[in-house]
Amino acid sequence: MIYIRLVAESFRFAWQALRANMLRTFLSLLGVTIGIFAIISVFTLVDSLERNVRDSMSFIGEKVIYVQKWPWAFGGGGYPWWKYFQRPEPTIREFRQLERRLTMDDGIAIFSDRGSNTFKSGNNSFSDATLMGVSYQFNNVMEVPVERGRYFIPQEVDAGRNVIIIGSEVAETLFPRQEPIGQQIKVGGQRFSIIGVFEKQGESLFGGPPFDQMGMMPYMAYSKMFATGPNGVGSTIVVKGREDDPGLLELEYETRGIMRTIRGLRPRDEDSFAMNRPEMATQAISGFFEVVGLAGWVIGGFAILVGGFGIANIMFVSVKERTNIIGIQKSLGAKNYFILFQFLFESVFLSVLGGAAGILLVFLLTLIPQDMMAVGLSASNIILGLGVSAVIGMLSGIIPAVLASNLDPVIAIRSK
Structure with a gap:
C-alpha cells in the first residue's frame, strides 16, 4: 500500500512541476522528443523496408537451392565473369x-x-x-x-x-x-x-x-x-x-x-555450375539494414543526449525550488528513499512523456499513404522508444534525486 501511495504522490508532484513551468518543460523535453523520433522513425523505416524487401524477395523461395550457370554476387570486390562465361x-x-x-x-x-x-x-x-x-x-x-x-x-x-x-x-x-x-x-x-x-x-x-x-x-x-x-x-x-x-x-x-x-x-x-541460395541475398540485406540501424542510433543519440541534459537541468531547478518542501517532508518523517523515488519518478515521467510525443509523431507519419512501401509502427519499436526514454530519464534524474534525498531537513526547511 505504501508503494502505491508513493507512486501517486510522485506522480502528483511531477504533474504539478510540469504544469507550473510549461514552457521550460516543453523546451527541455523537445530534445528527448526529437531523439526518440529520430531513432524510432529510422527503425520503423528500416523494419518496414526490410519487411517489404523480404516480401518482394519471396519469389526466390524458401529452403531452395538454384543450380545455374552464373553465381550470385553480393557486396564489393570484382566479379570474375570471365571464369563463368564458358560454363x-x-x-x-x-x-x-x-x-x-x-x-x-x-x-x-x-x-x-x-x-x-x-x-x-x-x-x-x-x-x-x-x-x-x-x-x-x-x-x-x-x-x-x-x-x-x-x-x-x-x-x-x-x-x-x-x-x-x-x-x-x-x-x-x-x-x-x-x-x-x-x-x-x-x-x-x-x-x-x-x-x-x-x-x-x-x-x-x-x-x-x-x-x-x-x-x-x-x-x-x-x-x-x-x-x-x-x-x-x-x-x-x-x-x-x-x-x-x-x-x-x-x-x-x-x-x-x-x-x-x-x-x-x-x-x-x-x-x-553455380549453386545459389536465397540466404546469400538475405545476409547481404541484413548487413545493410544493420548499418542503417546503427546510423539511426547515432543520429538520435545526439538529440537524446541534449534532451537528457535538459531534463537534468529541470530536475536541478526543481530540487532548488522545492528545497523547503523537502525539508518539511523529512521533518514529518519522510524517508530518504521516498524523496529519492519522488524526484526520480518525476524525471522518468518527463522523459517518457517526451518519448511518447516522439513515438506519436512517428505514428502520424505512418498514416501517410505509400504506394511503394507499407510503413507500420511495430509494438517492439514502441516498447523500445519508451524503454530508451525511461532509461534517459533515470540517468538524467539520478544525481538531482540523490542530492534531494540527502538534504539536511533543518537546513532545507530554513531555505527560501
Whole structure:
C-alpha cells in the first residue's frame, strides 16, 4: 500500500512541476522528443523496408537451392565473369537425371524466362511481357499466385501443350471487361489457351518476377519457341529441401555430387555450375539494414543526449525550488528513499512523456499513404522508444534525486 501511495504522490508532484513551468518543460523535453523520433522513425523505416524487401524477395523461395550457370554476387570486390562465361547452361537432360537420382529433395523443377514478348488477342496487344516456361513441380518449389483458373496438369506439361497462365495486367489489357479464362492469345506466332490468371501483385520494391506482366507456359512448349540449353536461352534448376535437413547441407552435397558426375568432372576440376541460395541475398540485406540501424542510433543519440541534459537541468531547478518542501517532508518523517523515488519518478515521467510525443509523431507519419512501401509502427519499436526514454530519464534524474534525498531537513526547511 505504501508503494502505491508513493507512486501517486510522485506522480502528483511531477504533474504539478510540469504544469507550473510549461514552457521550460516543453523546451527541455523537445530534445528527448526529437531523439526518440529520430531513432524510432529510422527503425520503423528500416523494419518496414526490410519487411517489404523480404516480401518482394519471396519469389526466390524458401529452403531452395538454384543450380545455374552464373553465381550470385553480393557486396564489393570484382566479379570474375570471365571464369563463368564458358560454363554450359543447365539442361533438361540434367534436370531429368537430378529428378531421378536425388533422394534428399522435397521437389525439383526447371524453368526459363525471357523478356520483351508481345501477347496479342484480336486488335489488342500487350508488349514487353515476360514469358516463362516451367516444369510441372514448379508450383511446389516456388510460389505461384494463381487467383483465377488453375495451374498446369502433368499431361499438359509433359506434352508441351499450348496453354498459358497470364498476369492481371495482361488480362485487363487483352480482355477488357471480359473473362479471360478459356480465351486464346497469340505468343510468338502461336496460339495459346488461357487456363489461369495470376493474382495482382502491384509494384515490387525489390523486383522479382513481374507476375502482372507475365505469361507462364509448360517448359516443353517454351522450348519449342526458344531454343534452351548450352547454345540457347538459359535455364535454371531449382531444388527444394526437406524439413529434416536444416541448412540444406545434405541436399547441397548430394546435388553437387550428382551434377559433377553428370558433367564428368574430375576430383581436381572446379564446379562448372553455380549453386545459389536465397540466404546469400538475405545476409547481404541484413548487413545493410544493420548499418542503417546503427546510423539511426547515432543520429538520435545526439538529440537524446541534449534532451537528457535538459531534463537534468529541470530536475536541478526543481530540487532548488522545492528545497523547503523537502525539508518539511523529512521533518514529518519522510524517508530518504521516498524523496529519492519522488524526484526520480518525476524525471522518468518527463522523459517518457517526451518519448511518447516522439513515438506519436512517428505514428502520424505512418498514416501517410505509400504506394511503394507499407510503413507500420511495430509494438517492439514502441516498447523500445519508451524503454530508451525511461532509461534517459533515470540517468538524467539520478544525481538531482540523490542530492534531494540527502538534504539536511533543518537546513532545507530554513531555505527560501
